[in-house]
Amino acid sequence: MSSLPSWIRQHLAALRALLVLTVLLGLAYPLAILAIAQIPGLKDNADGSFVTNAAGQRVGSSLIGQSFTDADGNALPVYFQSRPSAAGDGYDPTSTSASNLGPEDVVDSIDDPATPDEDERGQSLLTQVCARSLAIGEREGVDGSRKYCTASGVGAVLAVHHAGPGFDGAATRVVSVNEACPTTPFLATYQGVAVDCRTPDDDIAAGERILVRGDAPDRPAVPADAVTASGSGLDPHISPAYADLQIPRIARERDLSEAEVRDLVEEHGTGRALGFIGEPNVNVVELNLDLDRATAAP
Template identity: 35%
Template sequence: MKDIYTLFRHSMAGLRVLVAMTLLLGLAYPLAITGIAQVAFPWRADGSLITAAGTHTTDAHDAVGSAIVGQVGDSDALFRNRPSAAGNGYDMLGTAGSNLGPNSSDLVASIERRRAEIAAREGVDPADVPPDAVTASASGIDPDISPAYAAIQVPRVARATGLAEADVRRLVEEHTSERTWGVLGEPRVNVLELNIAVRELAGS
């Protein structure tokens, strides 16, 4: 009888801890963090949405996209994102990498195909196509490209928009972010923000 009572007492103690931690970590903590984010960083908390004028917004109806999600595009007048392995191209419901390893014949074939297509489109040697132009990111929705990939796209965008290459190159430089805190990641260019700036300068 004593053993049953001890088991019951321990089980109830465990249950109380489970309920308390569920309420604390599953309800109170997420609500607190969400509240702080909404007050301190409302634009970030609501999806980092951007309008056609390049301004931040928290209204999805005014937005043309998100600064943290890549977009599919095929206009010669705009910069292109890196490839996406997420469903139907930058599908936020299917964010993931391809999970193909370096020895995968499918991965090698897709990289070579992309390299040839990009080299032809941008009028450069295949050896000048940077790695991020032919490989998808781990998330599948990466909104950024490398300055090297942006650089080989400058002549095409300039021709299509009628802008001077120097002006387009200046926009790339203005929208290039350095390593986070000077040490994390690599320099990167946000494609959506850059394309908005290009269209604004071109008057379209």
């Protein structure tokens, strides 16, 4: 070996290191971790925490949420509903993501008649929250109104144009930015000026943005997690408050007493980790599977 050129010795040393590291890190280490993962108590989580239905068929994971809707996206009334998801078409583990919309996203995009082949409509985060809250309120028989939302379920936002430079002087024109014409605006007048519906030609950015609080209660009947997606878009949990809101509907649709449904909810609820980390929650995937086991599957 000593008679070999130095560059060959260097390559052979590198090859030996590659082989040793491949065996250690590419084979021995993964196999050791796999063996540890099969220890009772760890095996279920390592294998994916799969869940099965009443027929014993694997139908998902307790760690990944699901949408309990029909082919048109309408909520199935016999199931507890999950929180919204921005992951792909909803709870897609290959597209886990948040919506990336923030609290200042309050202006919708409207369609321009000049480009009939293009759908330019887009809901702001505020309108998404308003629309979801209204729909949930109607489904659960509670007041779905929220602050800064119109009665029709869009963001209550005005663009107020002033006589002076910037936002100085009296208001000269007011536009309801999330109500495209010919919709009748949620307010008739603002500061004595008639409120107009929005047209594609309106320069919304030139007006002072005003959010109108409305007369909704300070504490909405529909919880926040019912109208906002989680950061991953895969969260299988809802808050106890959202679960409680749905209990009367589930009991009615399943022909169960509310006490029976509440017992199932409590079985699938968890408290704060170590008593102080995080928030209490209810696993909707497991809860709905137990509902199917407790009653005839719809």
